[in-house]
Amino acid sequence: MLVRICRTFLQPYRSDIARVVLLQLLSTLAVLYLPTLNADIIDNGVLTGDTGHILTVGGWMLAVTLAQVAGAVGATYYGARTAMALGRDLRAAVFERVQSFSAREVGRFGAPSLITRTTNDVQQVQMLCLMAFVIMVSAPIMAVGGVLMALNQDVPLSGLLLAVIPVLAVVVTLIVRRLRPLFRGMQERIDTVNRIMREQITGIRVIRAFVREEHEQRRFAEASASLMDVAVRTGRLMGLMFPLVMLVVNLAGVAVVWFAAHRIEDGQMRVGALTAFLAYLMYILMAIMMSTFMLMMLPRAEVCAERIQEVLDTDSSLTPPADPVRELAVRGRLELRGVEFRYPGAEEPVLREVDLTAEPGRTTAVIGSTGSGKSTLLGLVPRLFDATAGTVRVDGVDVRRLDPALLARTVGYVPQKPYLFAGTVASNLRYGRPDASDEELWQALDTAQAREFVEALEEGLAAPVAQGGANLSGGQRQRLAIARTLVRRPEIYLFDDSFSALDYATDARLRAALARETGGATVVVVAQRVATIREADRIVVLDEGRVVGSGTHRELMAGNGTYREIVLSQLTEEEAA
Template identity: 75%
Template sequence: MRLLRTYVRPYSGAITLIVLLQLVQTLATLYLPTLNADIIDKGVVKGDAGYILTTGGVMLAVTLAQVACAIGAVYYSARTSMAIGRDLRAAVFDRVQSFSAREVGQFGAPSLITRTTNDVQQVQMLTLMTFTLMVSAPIMCVGGIVMALEQDVQLSALLLAVIPALAAIVVLTVWRMRPVFRRVQEHIDTVNRVLREQIAGIRVIRAFVRDDHERKRFRGANTALMDVSLHAGRLMSVMFPAVMLVVNVSSIAVVWFGGQRIEDNGMQVGAMTAFLSYLMQIMMAIMMATFMFMMVPRAEVCAERVQEVLATDSSVVPPAADTAVSALRRRGHLELSGVEFRYPGAEEPVLKDVSLVARPGEITAVIGSTGSGKSTLLSLVPRLSDATAGTVTVGGVDVRELDPAALGGAVGLVPQKPYLFSGTIASNLRYGRPEATDEELWHALEIAQARDFVESMEGGLDAPIAQGGTNVSGGQRQRLAIARALVRKPDIYLFDDSFSALDYATDARLRAALARETGEATVLIVAQRVSTIRDADRIVVLDEGRVVGTGTHTELMGTNPTYREIVLSQLTEEEAA
């Protein structure tokens, strides 16, 4: 597998050591039956106690060397395979980190988790088994055949029937197992997806009393995984009995024909004992290879899935030459010019010829009906996705030419669905600026109208936050996300419907505090609530991905039917005036 070769190459020195240890161990294993045969034929038959003790001492030394090499081989095999698994997981994680929302949606979060954990683990196990079994198995098999021929050439003719029979069983079973294991991994993806949905949507499930429905849905996915796993298990269960049948029949044949050769004085008892040992070693080598080949189909499928992630390039292409913050000609100036955004394969673009300008010291608002492209527009500024046409400039520089760190420092995004990481309130607030002081954190919380509830929590800034912020309310999550952006102190603030979970009084206090705090920064707000954006310096109206109006609230109420319709759906004529 090309993927495995790429990540094995850095450990060539350790692999060479493993091969040498396995070689010594295998040669020692092959040498022991010959010494045993000598004791039987030369020592026991002739009654030579000295020869028996001397040869026995040699056998003990060989055995100790065999054990020492086996321990060393297993130790370095485990260490190397775990390191390769670590490197693979890190490579997948790094690649996923570079993905835009488009690539993440293409694979799906459950599948990416499965590929990073279960799939990499299967490749890692294959690597371990390769080092511990596949290195010694060919040496054992070839060496066993050579040593068996040395004991008796005529009896070795049995190998001409035994080895092809075993090879046929292995090849046929592996060929049938490969597509089954692909289905196993796909069903693991499905189980992860259903489980993830049920954990994330537990409140909705309880609210609609759909517990039984979700149990049935999970049971269906779980049963499907069990069924396909049983299919793979049945194929595996056939292989071992078939191999053992061939091994046992061949052992009987050796004893039968070997007995006849002894009776005819064609060979000695010790030689037949040694031959039987070599036959068992050959069979064991093939059985080890069989066990290995049983893992290959699943690991191969998993490697292909991991390679698929590593081979996928992000649609957000890094700049050829990073432009630093110092190169920004107009700090805080944001401009979109003729921007279009289209999803791959979509008939119509989400955004069409969108142009707007947001300046420092001003509040620019974007409003429109659901699905008009407001959140998509905002995502183009920090390059969560790239425009398929037109340009987005920050500080007078195209965002596609900016160093990601420079762009991240200039832009602070509060997403529509605020996400908090497991840790503490302080660790979440410092996510964008780790060096921020406690005083700065409290100041940001006060601006975001979050100080009161944080002070009431046990631990204050050190109060624990669960993954996703599930142990705080939606409004508290939004205010903590706003505080996180304030701590960073960017040149441009992007608020993607970030006040939707707040009551009107808190919304008003928060906007008033923000206006004082962000007076010299550029503020771009996307909102559904008219009261949130009516006092903005400039309001941009989107409809079906196009800009259909720009102006102040008063200007648009008199000239823009789309804006007027949105306003009157929320306010009366008197309130809107």
């Protein structure tokens, strides 16, 4: 997976990668040439007392060093730029894919895991590529070049390399094989820590209300301890690698000096050649150590790449139309015909054989007991998920054939749990229509019964809104969410229990204002509260995913037992009449 991701996302940066390779080649060849020049100074300058030769060769060493520095700096620059671009493109690709997911795919992965994959996992792949450009490109050049230059200095002494390199390879391979499963476990535990942290931050009020701080602290401590346990085991293996490699390297250095001393004594080798050979031995072993460092990062990056690719390979169940409809003749008619929806793996469908028609200029209400499928029914219209059977039609066209932008303009959806983005009141209201004027924003706030509290804010429309609207009450969030939809002026309004946090007086004023504002539009309201929907032109009763009644409040009270039971659970007989 790692190779596949790199091959796909590094394709646009081939020219920069070529520059990295060329500059690393220049830098490494310069490094490899320096010990030979140093040996020449020792043998032909220092030992013979030839100062002129020392200065001449020293000048060449200085020039080679400058070339090496220039190559290294250039390679680092292009390598870092390419690695950062890879990270940017990967994050964008994962984000774009997640944005196309339906609620089904998001639920499958989970929000904490998707966040980890977009941030931490991408960062691991990005860091591996950075280290590969900065280190790994030069490592094989240095290793091969070091062997050739060492052979050039003394062939018999180079035989030690045949013993050292296999030992190092075995040590590194054994450790890396054990690191891979540990790194996968580490990423999964990071997901768990993220999930628990999100739950605790989001549910802080519930935690305090039930005095469960100690319980939540224990949950987080257990997840954190589990992550620490895997990290410690990983750290032990990683910490074991460098001492073992250094032990092999130092033993090799001692062996070289031991055997070289006898060869120098016998006149078979010169002192400068020994100095150069030791330098080349260090270069070879340094290249192996750099490769070792890369191999330590490789298992974790491979695991992260698999997790990223899993997201990229997941197709959304909301497939875009091949030939989308971009214009509608009629405006606002909504039809559901024989609709069924079943969650993946569920034994029973949530909705079955649902027929419903909502006309422009009329308000259609949907009511039912908890779990009857009311919110699921509304979610099918803006394609939060698609029906598993039957059709959902807007103005006679299946929503699966509509251009997504057209569907978004036509349908305005206020969810059961309104979400506000970090910013200002104005930026949230303009979320679906950036060109809306301040006057239009105030008009929408007026209709949504939110003008009074927004005017009371010190900065009015410019007042800050925290992420999720955490600095506002539930009722204020609901009214701002309704105002945000009103600013867009769609042809179809869907209100999914969007008045539940309002008091009865505000609810009544809001419904009256909405009736004036949305007079020519199609309005579908899902509600638990009978008072919210009793004046609707048509009320549809859902029970266990089926439509069991349809009509006005008076008609249903007279002839539908399910509706009558719901009404009398909230109102007296006199109030219901």
